[in-house]
Amino acid sequence: MSLTHAHILQAHQRIKSYINQTPILKSDVIDNLFGQKILFKYEGVQKTGSFKARGALNALLKLKEEDKLPDYIVTVSSGNHAQATAYAGQMLGVRVKVFFPPNPIPKKLNNTQALGAETFVAESRKQAEAMVRDEIEQSKAFFLPPFNHKDIICGQGTSCLEALQELQTTKQKLPSAIFATCGGGGWLSGTFLASRGIDSTIKVVGCEPDIANDAYQSYKAGKIISFENAPQTIADGARTLKVGDINFEYLQQLDDFLTATEQEIISARILLEEHLAVDVEPTSAVAFACMKKWLEENKPHNDKPLFVLLSGSNV
């Protein structure tokens, strides 16, 4: 069964008392620079510093509602989903173990441990994924995937939903296009579903690093294309080998997909940190770098803003 806007609304009802309503930031300097009103949804002040808390909380709270909350949860993550799972597990009293791909951001590893989760840093992403499989078989652990899961998609989609609802409530114009970075595709899928239910004319654009463009390639080819090894992009949240098959149903329906070079991502991040005056993780800057490219080719003939989703602040 395909997901709909109603599932995002349900997820929002489920998690909204547990999460922070994150702010929409803006900068006149950036607007002037681009000759375009740009709004930024900033998940850096979300629980655990990223939008991932929305997905993990939705998944575990739904399991609890159904009286199926497991005793022991495992996952594999480069860090943001790790912290989110640790946080949700701690809140609901569930044991959590996270398998990290190599070279995790120290802050993400430390925070995951501080939230009470056990951690293990693997020698490769493939090894991390294999170890999770072993743990599921041997210890009957419950696997909470980082993105390829309907409840994760719906929880993550509440970020866009919340932002568009805020614009409606405060009588501001809805955006002409929304930009979000693609890791495994959960956030983008949820964003697509949240947006389509509110205004189906809003374009939803996928964004990815050039050197980690598996989702871009998959979007163009109409089938999932996978990397053999994790691409060493600065945007650690986009180092996934391939998008999820559940997510790909929605990713295929996106209006556009763009990529940015590492240098473009770095420049975009500097601009954001300078003018929004907040911490922005490189994964977030991918969306802004791609928006810049999109704007060069698309001249929106209206006064609607562009909307960039910023995933988190964990650097």
Added chain:
Amino acid sequence: MSLTHAHILQAHQRIKSYINQTPILKSDVIDNLFGQKILFKYEGVQKTGSFKARGALNALLKLKEEDKLPDYIVTVSSGNHAQATAYAGQMLGVRVKVFFPPNPIPKKLNNTQALGAETFVAESRKQAEAMVRDEIEQSKAFFLPPFNHKDIICGQGTSCLEALQELQTTKQKLPSAIFATCGGGGWLSGTFLASRGIDSTIKVVGCEPDIANDAYQSYKAGKIISFENAPQTIADGARTLKVGDINFEYLQQLDDFLTATEQEIISARILLEEHLAVDVEPTSAVAFACMKKWLEENKPHNDKPLFVLLSGSNV
């Protein structure tokens, strides 16, 4: 003429398209620790990283409305008002020079310069204030005071106004008490005015470091008491020598005033950064440390939250 709630509403109309609506953060861990629902208004993601942008923008935009915008503005500030004035000046095309008391936080000094302002670090707060006076006389510079000014008070009060309006719009309970740190008293005065106009039963509590308790002493004595030298509290925003006489009219009407030791401020800050997962400047932690003390003596017999205003993120 005394200020009223209507002045805060006008200031909000004036500045709201220029500022960020900052988020209300919460933490279940903190709530459980205190046995009390606590909400935090987080100005760390405001323009220039603190609530001060609200006051400076309101003052300059009002001058512009009245066709009185000066060519050259000077001020004295330990950093947050410096950045705010530089930002507002840059936006409106006005030359700004800031005189800093000694040992400013490097980030605040750098940011002020990056926003195009000229800067000078004095050898004492008194010297900084004297140099500003000289500059006003010699160069006919316009002085934008950091707190003792009606338009600064009204702009700064929009932070509390915005938060209480958000609670009303989203049908959440209004707080039983609001806590804010006192530097020169502008934020507290604005908070008092914003709060009284929405619900006059909400207690507004002033908060100050023990070793910088001039406002506390003034509140108790019913007259302004001044420090000779800037107290070396970790809360740099509270190193003011005395509160403003304009502000004191409103500070005298506060429901309570508490102080916290340096150790209590440090502990409060650690707790906030750990559980809200955001940067919190020490000046912000003063309000939370005092809330903790207030809660030990006051047991609110209702299910209303407590509300703590967090001034900024510049550390």
